[in-house]
Amino acid sequence: MKTGIKYVYGPVPSRRLGSSLGVNLTPFKTCSYSCVYCQLGITTCKIAERRSFFPREEVLKEIERALESVRANYVTFAGEGEPTLSLDLGWLIEKVRKFISLRDLNSKIAVITNSSLLWRKDVREELANTDSCLPSLDAISDSVFRRINRPHRSIKIEKVVEGILEFGDDYDGELMVEVMLVKGYNDSRKELEAIASVLSELKPDRVHVLTPTRPPALNVEPADAKTIMLSVEIFEENGVNSSAINFPECGEFDFSVFSNVKEAIKIMSRHPMREEQLEKLSKHFGLSIEELKSIPGIVEKKFCGRKYYLYVP
Ligand code: SF4
Structure with missing residues (x-):
């Protein structure tokens, strides 16, 4: 476990998942969006097509070795870009699930996605095999979507909404939608009501309203506490179970899986440290x-x- 860790990081403390063993399936900052609030910085490879980026057997071996040596509530596919862009996601979810059951481990599987590819049947089918899915939805109107998420030119918000609704219809796991509020971008009452109306149709288990708590890609400001509470109120009025998570995560990083400091500091490219x-x-x-x-x-x-x-x- 202690040599050549490339794809797995953590476990890191997660505000929503407890301790989370992260798996990165894309090269640094390969994403279909370039969100103004991204803590990884500006997207350097903006794509909307799925590809295989890394040798999947190697990724699997790393996950298995990590699961043998550390305890994590979740194996979470997230990382340095959008995980659903990886063509190996479904295969890896299936293999990790088998490994967890063979070893009788308690870890669950989660995917954090920006929702951009949920319109694709293959992506929806792959995510169906997870225990928890955390899709994000920061905007409904085209202009706000383009301004905050700065998507690949081929991605349309109508398609994203259609995809997330279709996914929600069939998904049996825990669906936790994330709405990231950024001051002056998506925090108007009009936008919040539009998001609420889609969420009330989607009926997720929970909605987490977030605001940037770590340094973002662009010089943007977090939404203020009053607006965050207003959004929770609007969502609740629409029958959506929501809560605000506007505090930094407070758990501990587990450095024991790393044999040297050079490997450990890589965590900080995804999780800036205090x-x-x-x-x-x-x-x-x-x-x-x-x-x-x-x-x-x-x-x-x-x-x-x-x-x-x-x-x-
Ligand atoms: S926040 Fe997520 S979806 Fe947005 S640019 Fe960063 S990695 Fe991509």
């Missing part, structure tokens, strides 16, 4: 925090009055 988390990381590898900060690629960013540390590969 000062106290960085301190724990440095102690784990017997370094001073200053030595850690001087590693090339580690950059400091301020957001909402707090310091965060990112790793830019």
Whole structure:
């Protein structure tokens, strides 16, 4: 487990899933969107077609080895881009499910998706085999969608909405929709009511209203607390079970799966760390925090009055 970790990271603390063993299925910042709030930065490879990016057997081996050595509530396909762009997603979900059952483990399987490919039958069928699915829906009107999610030119919001509704119709797992609110982008009453109306048709198990809590790709601001509460109110009025998650995750990162600091800092390209988390990381590898900060690629960013540390590969 402790050598050459490329595709698996964590377990990382997740505000929605508890401890989550992340699996990355795309090269850094390969996505169908380039959201203004993305904590990974601007999308460098914007595509809408599915591809096979990595040798799937290698990815599977890494997941299996990780599951043998750490405990995680979830194996979560998310990572450094949009996981449904990977043609290997369905195969991997199936194999991981078999492994979990063979070893009698308690981990569940989740996918975090931006919903852009849910109009595709193959994607819906693959996601049907998960325990939890977390699709996002930040906008309904075309102009707001283009402004906040900045999708690949071939992706239309009507198709995204159609796909998410179709997926919701048949999905037996736990459906938790994420709505990310950004000040001045999608926080108008009109947009919130439009989102609420789609959500009331979708009937997810839960909707999580989020706002950026870690440094975003562009210089945008989180929605204010009043607007977040208003959105929860509007969603609830439409019969949608919702809650606000506008605080940073508070669990611990598990560094025990990493044999060296170079592998561990890769977590920070997906999960910027706060000062106290960085301190724990440095102690784990017997370094001073200053030595850690001087590693090339580690950059400091301020957001909402707090310091965060990112790793830019
Ligand atoms: S937030 Fe997610 S969907 Fe948006 S650009 Fe980043 S990786 Fe892609």
